[in-house]
Amino acid sequence: MLNIGITGQSGFIGTHLFNKLMLYQNRFSIIPFRDEYFESTLGLERFVSECDVIIHLAALNRHADAEVLYKTNLKLIQSLISALETTKSKPHVIFSSSIQEEVDNKYGASKKAGRQLLSEWARQQNANFSGLLLPNVFGPFGAPFYNSVVASFCFQLTHGETPKIDVDADLKLIYIDELVDYIVQVIDSRIGKISNNPSQITKKVQHTTEKKVSDILALLIGFVEKYMVKGHLPNLKDSYVRNMFNTFVCFIDHDKYYPFKLTKHSDARGSFVEILKLSSGGQVSFSTTAPGVTRGDHYHTRKVERFAVINGQARIELRRIGTTNKQSFLVDGDQPSFIDMPIWHTHNITNVGADELFTIFWINEYFDSDDPDTYFEKV
Secondary structure (H helix, E strand, O other), X not given: OEEEEEEOOOOHHHHHHHHHHHHHOOOEEEEOOOHHHHHOHHHHHHHHHOOOEEEEOOOOOOOOOHXXXXXXXXXXXXXXXXXXXXXXXXXXXXXXXXXXXXXXXXXXXXXXXXXXXXXXXXXXXOOOEEEEEEOEEEOOXXXXXXXXHHHHHHHHHHOOOOOOOOOOOEEEEXXXXXXXXXXXXXXXXXXXXXXXXXXEEEEEOOOOEEEEHHHHHHHHHHHHHHHHOOOOEOOOOOHHHHHHHHHHHOOOOHHHHOOEEOOEEEEOOEEEEOOOOEOOOOEEEEEEEOOOOEEEEXXXXXXXXXXXXXXXXXXXXXXXXXXXXXXEEEEEOOEOEEEEEOOOEEEEEEEOOOOXXXXXXXXXXXXXXXXXXXXXXXX
């Protein structure tokens, strides 16, 4: 069991890394980190002394004063090194730098200088160090106008704003889940070297796709026109499109958008409702639920899933993992509607009516018992 500490645990990458590592509780134990530890010598020293591995993510990404940004990032690293030296701790330190090291700006300069300081500390202490030069990272829960242009575009498009392209650059991109998986691999690769033959390495993390800013925006606008307006799902066979779609959906104001009302056509024969129009396959399921019974209480990390109640009354609940904010929706088969389940949101459905509940479920991939992407947690 390795004790893992994540500085910047509450940030964009830190949140996803924490959530991923929590899926492997038989392998990793997370040492809690609080941002104020950098203002508390004892708190930071206690933190580093308990860690076998520290992933240093804490940093200032943007600031109106570039000099403040540079000095802040260097100060964080100097404080971390001081705590390591005072406690004589020698964890494997993994540092998230940036390909902007190669660019002439203060952010890139702060990352390069910080990486060099940590690498030198590790060399002197005969400890493991891994410096990772990251491309542009995108994914759910990024901060708009701070973490990435993808987050900014998604926020603007889902909140009635019009995005603007300042420079139509080519962006080297990696999805947050791909990056987190890579970091886990780096942790695993050093396990046997924590006390034997430690090394200090720097790696450029390869991007998984490269797109022009205008192409990214065009794809996201398509999601608005087809998904938000009409409820149509895009072709999700391509992993880049699926990852962009999952990112986009998490920026929607779900309380205002769901349930999405469907059109019900009725005549003497009965009724007909179109539940799903999609550009890719997947799996459709049907269930009945007795009054008072709850199904679900699980979440997915990549799957796109839709619930559509066609008969009876149900309460569908969502809660983003790591938060306490629970969203609740009442849906009725008399007014057919659907709710899509954002990734990293645990969800359930309860029959709150007096009659049997009929629900249709669609998910974008076939169920695989060897890789179910289904993790149980109460809403």
